[in-house]
Amino acid sequence: DADVTQTPRNRITKTGKRIMLECSQTKGHDRMYWYRQDPGLGLRLIYYSFDVKDINKGEISDGYSVSRQAQAKFSLSLESAIPNQTALYFCATSDLGRSDEQFFGPGTRLTVL
Amino acid sequence: QKEVEQNSGPLSVPEGAIASLNCTYSDRGSQSFFWYRQYSGKSPELIMFIYSNGDKEDGRFTAQLNKASQYVSLLIRDSQPSDSATYLCAVPPRGGSYIPTFGRGTSLIVHP
16 A cells, blocks of 8 residues: 555654654655654644755754655654654655645654653 | 644533534635644544635535635534544645645544
């Protein structure tokens, strides 16, 4: 089935560690996004990419970096994790020209100790 | 800056009642709107899309759009405990923006 997958699904790490969250999609969509979600704060956009050569910062990009390795793969890195990056992270895709519906991956629950 | 506002709730309704969820938006030029449902710990999923004034019905769900007053509502008839979730209102990208705008969501609790 066409889908958006994320790995890992859960991760516990320590302050200062580098961590990478990966996202893959089989929907053939060009647009990919990384969000974080915190209780009471809703979804906040970290980075987005409209094709392999196009990377854009979202509203909360500080402390994060991304890599678009292929149309189907979009990775999020925390170079030096800190406790306030503890959150639920979602990757999403969309296909401009249709309804702009966002298709979300299952999420990665990240805990930084 | 576009804004989408929702009451965070929780909105508590008894099983079988009508749940009414509301969303207001600041960009008068917005043409279409999404409603996503998100169960606790899960990812959001699209349940309704509306782009014209008036009502759009899909099963027990009705979306209502009033562009003059800049609000969009989601009605859930015959609410079930399985409808308990957070409902996110969202505006697709338009104009010079290339990213959607999400509200913070309203938590709905349907109690037996």
